[in-house]
Amino acid sequence: MTSPASVEPQALEAYRNSARTWLADFAPPPLPQDYRLRTGALREWHSTLYRSGWVGIDWPSEHGGQGLSLEHALIFIEESARAGAPQPFGAIGLHVVGPTLLRYGTRQQLERFAEPLLSGAETWCQGFSEPDAGSDLASLRTRAVVEDDGFVLTGQKIWTSWADDSDWCAVLARTDPDRPKHKGISYLLVDMHAPGVTVRPITQITGDAEFCEVFFEDVRVPRSNLLGPLHGGWELAMHTLGHERSGYALRRRAELEVSYRNLLDAIRREGSGSDVAAEIGTAYVTLSGLSALSRRAVRRARNAEVPSPLDSVDKLALAKGEQQLFGTALDLLGSHRAAPLTRGTSLDGAQIVKDYLHGRAASVYGGSEQIQLTIVAERLLGLPRAR
Ligand SMILES: Cc1cc2nc3c(=O)[nH]c(=O)nc-3n(C[C@H](O)[C@H](O)[C@H](O)COP(=O)(O)OP(=O)(O)OC[C@H]3O[C@@H](n4cnc5c(N)ncnc54)[C@H](O)[C@@H]3O)c2cc1C
Known part of the structure; x- marks a missing residue:
């Protein structure tokens, strides 16, 4: 960038x-x-x-x-x-896969993919997680058999956000099963309209079918769609995840601050119980922390210090902020039995419930809370590896 x-x-x-x-x-x-x-x-x-x-x-x-x-x-x-x-x-294209494309893409790849990604003519998704490879991503089993002119891709991805609206997917696939697991993975740019790709949406607790299962059955991927080195996809995957963790925290912070101010206005107008007043104070502290971290995140991005274990700190702070804020909003709705807040105020009860439910995912997507805490403990604080 x-x-x-x-x-x-x-x-x-x-x-x-x-x-x-x-x-x-x-x-x-x-x-x-x-x-x-x-x-x-x-x-x-x-x-x-x-x-x-x-x-x-x-x-x-x-x-x-x-x-x-x-x-x-x-x-x-x-x-x-x-x-x-x-x-x-196209958030995944712009902020998750895009930075990796810019960092590792060849001139031809950038000429082919950058402009349609920006214009929205082509939308991207991120095919990393599998049914048995989420936290332990390196144990992924989707296979890409190397042939002269490209790859033949077979396997399944899951929780792939916006896959059924996407034209392209950044897929991690095992290209050498005989190497140690981190070292036999490649990063492929896969056409979601190619023969052999099947997408099945999954409905979330919010009622939206935002993420999907994706099946690849003998999908042909041209050699020119390998991003970075053959078998060297792990480094690219970490780059993508670093930008996902740190970058999303940076962008989402602005929206959380607006939601916080709306909530505060509603409390000032409508009043609340002492529990909610204490909670909104806690939300203020959490969001202030997120705001301070975002200044550091800008500096790190400017100095190309992503990925880093600090991305996990940003991600953890975001999840806390998101869940704290919408938990407070939900309690406020409860204390007013919802109705007063949906009449003549800037707050929308249905939206608050949705935001609250969506916020539960913040400690899972981009890597679960427990995994981020382990990264902080081991790589930032230098504690011994957990057995
Ligand atoms: C809304 C949403 C959108 C998503 N979008 C995408 C997407 O677009 N693309 C994509 O590839 N993935 C996506 N994901 C998937 C996400 O990255 C994974 O869900 C996440 O990495 C956790 O993997 P898992 O679900 O397999 O859980 P698991 O790895 O099975 O973990 C289950 C639980 O066990 C804990 N656990 C596992 N291993 C350890 C350990 N070693 N130490 C301590 N605790 C452990 C975890 O913290 C978790 O609480 C999305 C997820 C959500 C919720």
């Missing part, structure tokens, strides 16, 4: 003002509750953002981005959250 060493505060302020003005003119109406309709509306929103130069803000201009800094990109995220405008639809 392009990130000049430091950006003039006046330049950032001017950028913030232009984002605010644009969002005031263009922010979309509230999104439909129905998942399919919402996805359609989000795709349209992505296109509008792209046409107006608000997608790929910190991507290099030679690959279709705006060539600005991460600080610029975060400003647009903050202003979008304030305006109640959603993020671009």
Whole structure:
């Protein structure tokens, strides 16, 4: 990612003002509750953002981005959250797989994939987890048999977010079963419309079918779709996960801060019990911590210090913030028996319940809480490996 060493505060302020003005003119109406309709509306929103130069803000201009800094990109995220405008639809492409494509992609791969990824013409998903390989990702069993002109891919992925809306998937596959398990994995860019790919959506507790099972049956993947070295996919996988953990915390923080302010306003207007008042204080402390961590995350991203065990700290803090905040909101709904808060206030009871339920996933996606804590203990604090 392009990130000049430091950006003039006046330049950032001017950028913030232009984002605010644009969002005031263009922010979309509230999104439909129905998942399919919402996805359609989000795709349209992505296109509008792209046409107006608000997608790929910190991507290099030679690959279709705006060539600005991460600080610029975060400003647009903050202003979008304030305006109640959603993020671009293709989050996995932009923020999870995209950074790895930019870091390890060949010139031809970047020419082929970057522009459609940014424009939203092609959407990406991340095929890492398998039924028996989540926390222990290196034991994955999806196999890619190496042939002269490419690979033949067979296996199953699970929990693949937005797979049924995706055109491409970043797949980790075992290309050499005889090497130690971390060393026989390759990172393949797989066409989701190729013969042999089957996607089955899974409905989550929120009622949305956001993630899926993906089956690969003798899917042919051309050699040109190998990202990075053959059998060297583990390093790329760690790069992707580092950006997922740290980058999502950076972006989501802005939205959590807006939800926090809305909640606080509602408590001021409607009142609450002492338990909720104490909880909102705790949420304030947790979000302040997340905000401080985000300044460090910007510095780390600027200095290309991702991946690092510090990504796990950001991820843990995000999960705490998310669950704490929406837990408080849910308790507030409970203390008012929901109705007063859904009448004449900025709070939406159904949305709070959904946010609360979705927040439960924050300690699982991108690597579970226990695994992140183990990374912190062993790699950051230097404690002996757990037996
Ligand atoms: C909303 C959501 C979206 C997701 N999207 C994607 C996606 O797009 N692409 C993708 O590839 N994956 C995705 N995932 C999957 C996610 O990365 C995995 O669920 C996660 O890594 C945990 O793996 P698992 O579910 O197999 O649980 P398991 O690894 O089976 O773990 C089960 C429990 O055991 C604990 N545990 C396991 N091993 C240890 C250990 N050694 N020490 C201590 N505790 C341990 C875990 O912490 C967890 O609590 C998504 C998950 C969710 C919830």
